Amino acid sequence: MKKLVMIVLALMLTLGVFACSTPAANNTPASNEPEGKKTVKIAYTSGKKGDNGYNDEAWQGLMEAKEMYDFEYVSAEVDNTDPVATEALIRGYAEDGVYDAIISVGTGIDTPTMAVAKDYPDQKFILIDSYCDAPNIMCIGAISAEQAFLSGVLSGIITAGGYTDVVKMSNDTPLISYCIGMDNPDQRAGASGYMAGVKYVNPDVEIRYTVIGGFADPVTAKEVTSNNIALGADICTGNCGAGALGILEACKENGAYFISTSPSTTDYDFSLCTSLKLTNVGVRLAVQAAVENKFEAGTHRNGIASGYCEIGLDGIALQYPQEILDCLEAVRQSIKDGKLVTPDDLTQIDSWVAANHLDATQFGVKMGK
Amino acid sequence: MNKKKFFHISREQWKRALNKVMVSAVSFIASIVIVGIVIWISGYSPIETYVSMVKGAFRSQTSIALVFSEATPLLFTGLAFAIAFRVRLVNVGIEGQMMMGALVGAIVGHFVTFLPHIPHVFFTMLIAGLTGMVIALFIGFLKVKLGANEVIISMMLNSIFTYIGSYLANGPLRAKVTGVAQTEIIQETALLSKLVPKSQLTTGYLIGLFIAIVLAFILDQTVLGYKIRIAGNNRIAGETYGIKATKLYYIAFMISGFVAALGGSIMTQGPITRFSDGAVAGYGFQGISVAALGAYNPLGVIFSSFLYGVLRAGSYTVNRTTNIPYEFVDVIQVMVVVFVSAPQIIFSVKKWFKKRKTAKPKHLPDSPAPAPDQNQ
Known part of the structure; x- marks a missing residue:
């Protein structure tokens, strides 16, 4: 017993010798500052x-x-x-x-x-x-609705079918798949922003909107998305946490395009763009x-005005022609100027679309074949 | 039981108790030393880390309160694990039982609105505790009647309850205005009072202490405790004397489940104030470490949970003021389990030294660290 105590003490001492060698990096701010100028x-x-x-x-x-x-x-x-x-x-x-x-x-x-x-x-x-x-x-x-609004505008343009040379579409069905994780105000606002974006330039598109029921369910997300692709969807997106991986998987298997809400789940070969919410x-x-x-x-x-919400095109394999980028810039500018206010609930979409429409052809964008 | 020898402790008992204390103490110190070496290898100073931890834990009234509030859930899960282990039952299910306790606490705490403060607090705890008791009883039933292995059953039930809790917090019980999976905040009447203002410490800790003392009393001074000890130490010998182990399994599981779920409810009624997905995750498994360090003795658990409280409260200070990764506290907890559950490591090292002493009596080696990879 005594021996053991001695051993432990010896160990502690040995440790003490090690200890003195490396000081820990300490990032506590210094407390002695010059008077007058106070650093935040x-x-x-x-x-x-x-x-x-x-x-x-x-x-x-x-x-x-x-x-x-x-x-x-x-x-x-x-x-x-x-x-x-x-x-x-x-x-x-x-x-x-x-x-x-x-x-x-x-x-x-x-x-x-x-x-x-x-x-x-x-x-x-x-x-x-x-x-x-x-x-x-x-x-x-x-502003949840603005996160995916520009992605919506881009999807609306692509779905119109004028750019099959840039973005390969498998069919002419104007259908988009959208999965949300939970049916709550924030998520609904996000979905309505995307839908409004699509219909702002292309009111004829149908968006199949499904509540997955969780943020950690890639399996259901994949099933729903695969089903929508079978029905003719060429663009699949959603805001459902880890479910995004399921959507991406379905897109990869069936050759559809994916829009993620985070750079971490963006696949540069299969992504149309990314709906960014810039935490930085x-x-x-x-x-x-x-x-x-x-x-x-x-x-x-x-939202978009302060750069918090943006459309992410960096690194994406697709090369969009200048007229599409011009159109997106014009939409961004009108939101910045306060001329365009996005709807924050799904119930407002129809009236919003009736009141707001952008004729993208004015920028030279091809809406239709 | 001899009434005259109330609380009498024989020489033999002292010796055994001392041996247990020694195993725990050496395990704890060895873990600290090994983790210290890991910290040092990672390029930080272990002494500075430990000093800032202890200083951080005891720097003010509120930080001492933090030590005890961090110890509170560990006290409950430690007790829950220890009591079941006394009849050699491994209730790994305390994780799930505690979570259900927290969930039921949140439900009763929120939806029962007609009760005044004190009755509401106790009513909530009672219902939560009973839930845990029923769950544990179910595990006991499967073990006794169907011969199931309680480790596997309780482990699997943990997943089931975790997902039930997750589903309820995500779905039917989800709070109206929130972005995450959590229930509504419980009524003020169901909240435990704070022991120290501006801290997370509530009267829940006192309830834990009370339960620990009651359990210690039951184990040491009652016939039931005697039976539990006999059944745990030698089941067959006990049954020869008519001590039915199966009945004791039920009792031990019920107490264990009750205490674990009560701990969950106390977390809901204390610092968390609602049920959220993953809020009480991990306490159940840490309870195993707490119970092991406390030598599966309720009074020992009070002390070991306090020790872990110091470690955890101190780790917040380390996290706040330095760049040192505070996860090393978890490593200490795990190392303790390795040493305590394999006491032969300590005994063999002790023996090895005795041998060396007889061979070279005057030499004292200076770095005889018990190898960490020796976990048999």
Whole structure:
């Protein structure tokens, strides 16, 4: 027994020798700053980086902001499906009390943040993609309908059949397959944005719209999509989380085109384009709000105008002719100018389409053969 | 049972208890050392990491509260695993039972609106606990009547319950305005009171302590506890004396399921305030580690859950203030299980030293780390 204690002590000592050699990289901001000029301090939390998607994109936003603004930051990662850990982490930053804003990225972090915000009414919190109502929480997110609007316009043009030399279509049926994960306001708004985009240039297209019932169900998504392709759909899209992989699979097997909502599920050979929601822009806006003292509690939705929502064409194998790009640019501009407002629910589509129509031929776009 | 010798502990018992404490302590320290080496190999300073962890865990009133709030779910799952293990039952199903407890807690907490504060709190816990009890009873039934292996059954049931919870949180019980799979926030009347303001620590921890003490009392001082111990140590010998192991299986499973589900409900009624998909995931499996470190003794579990609470609370500080990956805390937990479940590692190392001592009495080697790959 005594021996064992000795051994353990010896081990601890050995470890101690190792320990002194490598100091841990510590990114806590220095506390001794010159008087007068106060640097803004930001605490940043997100999900685990290295996902080659959402969290990496958000981190990239922080790095971009670092180039643009003068501030110091500390960062931490947390699994945001674990509300206890998320709250503990955010609470720790709030308790430190030295940060001008705590920026947290992810869905489902509203409840933990609310719990902390109640206890620290003077601390400012900025959430990306989570929404709640508190006097010291600012929520930044995307206008769901605008995420896929430009993709919709492009799909509408392609489905008209004038560009079979660029995008190979297997048939003339004006049909598009669309799968959503859940029937909730946000998802419906996203779907209606896409549908409005399609019908804005091509009102004759039928969009088969299916609720998959979950965000982790590629099998159902694939079945639904394959069925729609058999019915004549040449473009398949959706917003259903991991279900996107199922849609992509169905497209690959049957030679249809896919539109993803994230670069991580974009297949450059099979994708028509990507409906981007640029989280890095959200983080940049959050940092800007903190640095330039533009903090404003409440929900702030951003869309195409601020560059939060975009159509992603980089890396796509298809080469679109200039007139299509001109047409997309014109649509983008009219949204930026506020001339065009996207509908946010499926029920509004018919009246919206009746009131808004773009004749794409004015840009030289071929609508029909 | 001799009433006069109430709480009397014999010399032999002391020796055995000390041996258990030694195994746990050495396992814990060895895990810390091994993980320290891993941290060092990864290019960080282990001492600085551990110091900042401990400092972070005890820097203020709220951080100490965090230690206990982190220990709360582990206390429950640790107790649940330990009590079943005393009759040599491996209830891996505490993960699923806890999740169902959390779910039922969220349902009762939200939809029951007519009860005042205290009754509502206890009613919610009771219903949640009973749910876990029924689930565990079902596993017990399959084991006793059909001869099923409880590890496999409870493991499989975990998946079933996880998906039931996921379905309900995604579908029928989903909150109105939310982007993620979660139920509505429960009524204020069902929420546990906070023990320390500005923290996640609720009175749920005290309930856990109370249950631990009750279980310790039952195990050590009652006939039932005596039977449980006999059935666990030597089932056949016990049956010769008329101690029916099957009945004890049911009892142990029921207590285990109740405690696990109660823990889930306490998380819902405490820091989480609603049921969300994956919110209490992992506590069940960590409970195995907690119970193992606590030598499957309820009082030991109080201590081991506290220790893990320190580790976890400290890991948040490490996460917040340094670049060191905080997942190493999980590695410590896993290493502990390896050492505790294979105590021969420790004994053989001890023996090896005794042998070396007789061979070379004056020499003390300086790096006799027990090899981590020796997990038999």
